[in-house]
Amino acid sequence: xxxxxxxxxxxxxxxxxxxxxxxxxxxxxxxxxxxxxxxxxxxxxxxxxxxxxxxxxxxxxxxxxxxxxxxxxxxxxxxxxxxxxxxxxxxxxxxxxxxxxxxxxxxxxxxxxxxxxxxxxxxxxxxxxxxxxxxxxxxxxxxxxxxxxxxxxxxxxxxxxxxxxxxxxxxxxxxxxxxxxxxxxxxxxxxxxxxxxxxxxxxxxxxxxxxxxxxxxxxxxxxxxxxxxxxxxxxxxxxxxxxxxxxxxxxxxxxxxxxxxxxxxxxxxxxxxxxxxxxxxxxxxxxxxxxxxxxxxxxxxxxxxxxxxxxxxxxxxxxxxxxxxxxxxxxxxxxxxxxxxxxxxxxxxxxxxxxxxxxxxxxxxxxxxxxxxxxxxx
Numbered sequence: 001x002x003x004x005x006x007x008x009x010x011x012x013x014x015x016x017x018x019x020x021x022x023x024x025x026x027x028x029x030x031x032x033x034x035x036x037x038x039x040x041x042x043x044x045x046x047x048x049x050x051x052x053x054x055x056x057x058x059x060x061x062x063x064x065x066x067x068x069x070x071x072x073x074x075x076x077x078x079x080x081x082x083x084x085x086x087x088x089x090x091x092x093x094x095x096x097x098x099x100x101x102x103x104x105x106x107x108x109x110x111x112x113x114x115x116x117x118x119x120x121x122x123x124x125x126x127x128x129x130x131x132x133x134x135x136x137x138x139x140x141x142x143x144x145x146x147x148x149x150x151x152x153x154x155x156x157x158x159x160x161x162x163x164x165x166x167x168x169x170x171x172x173x174x175x176x177x178x179x180x181x182x183x184x185x186x187x188x189x190x191x192x193x194x195x196x197x198x199x200x201x202x203x204x205x206x207x208x209x210x211x212x213x214x215x216x217x218x219x220x221x222x223x224x225x226x227x228x229x230x231x232x233x234x235x236x237x238x239x240x241x242x243x244x245x246x247x248x249x250x251x252x253x254x255x256x257x258x259x260x261x262x263x264x265x266x267x268x269x270x271x272x273x274x275x276x277x278x279x280x281x282x283x284x285x286x287x288x289x290x291x292x293x294x295x296x297x298x299x300x301x302x303x304x305x306x307x308x309x310x311x312x313x314x315x316x317x318x319x320x321x322x323x324x325x326x327x328x329x330x331x332x333x334x335x336x337x338x339x340x341x342x343x344x345x346x347x348x349x350x351x352x353x354x355x356x357x358x359x360x361x362x363x364x365x366x367x368x369x370x371x372x373x374x375x376x377x378x
């Protein structure tokens with residue numbers, strides 16, 4: 001009986017290192033240093049990057065993003081905001097901050113909202129030879145465009161950046177595992193360099209040359225997809241166009257779902273179970289092993305707190321918990337502004353993730369849709 005009880009915490013420790021197989025080589029976007037001329041000595045230099053921002057009811061986010069774009073050391077070639085039938089002041093605010101605003105045409109049959117907005121923005125971009133698609137809830141550090149331009153000049157293929165998740169309210173800490181597993185799901189940061197037919201793209205910040213965009217037929221190739229970033233990566237791989245992913249710490253930030261816990265729940269629920277179905281088998285297996293090791297640790301902790309156990313069981317369970325706390329402390333910081341206390345209390349965030357994930361899976365099996373900004377998303 002004692003030997004059988006020791007299996008659970010022992011297995012938890014054995015499985016714990018799995019996460020490093022897919023997050024063991026994180027790449028942070030290299031920061032470019034650009035000499036900025038004083039204001040009285042002419043304009044800032046310009047890049048070859050056209051920024052496209054699909055926006056639907058983003059008046060609370062668009063100001064921070066556009067102000068950060070206006071403060072770049074290297075100016076974009078142009079900034080286009082595609083107003084996706086907003087019912088708020090998104091369009092007027094964007095226009096007042098210097099963006100060129102285009103109104104999205106009515107959503108055609110067979111198209112999802114974001115791919116349609118991105119497609120129209122790309123068709124309206126004429127000044128740059130690279131397209132940078134940004135979500136409206138991002139902010140850029142002053143050297144971000146220069147860093148992306150440097151990346152484009154020195155490496156080939158399509159590039160995406162996972163923004164660093166900034167948090168302000170306590171409930172936002174519950175996003176920790178979603179962010180970490182999103183990093184794992186793209187399969188781009190493993191101990192073994194991911195092959196070009198395995199890594200996905202981050203949809204929040206993606207840069208592609210106009211040539212490659214035309215080759216892949218733009219967003220029309222993924223027009224009916226909720227998770228267009230996963231499907232676009234597959235289309236690019238099919239054409240032997242490489243995809244590379246970076247972390248945006250100290251260059252590109254996001255603050256997701258500041259309006260409350262309900263928004264956070266609905267937003268993650270919108271696509272997380274679907275994302276799992278498009279994750280590579282390797283990344284999905286390893287992520288599952290890591291999650292399993294933490295769940296085993298939680299089970300052992302409950303047993304330890306609810307009944308008398310042997311000192312050896314208590315020691316191994318405590319060791320397993322400490323190992324996972326240290327792991328979470330490291331990987332949470334890769335993804336965003338998640339606290340050490342959140343890492344210490346990782347069972348709370350993990351159980352929230354599990355409940356939401358399975359709720360999303362059940363809804364998907366039932367064909368139930370999620371309402372997202374006034375649209376039904378399946």
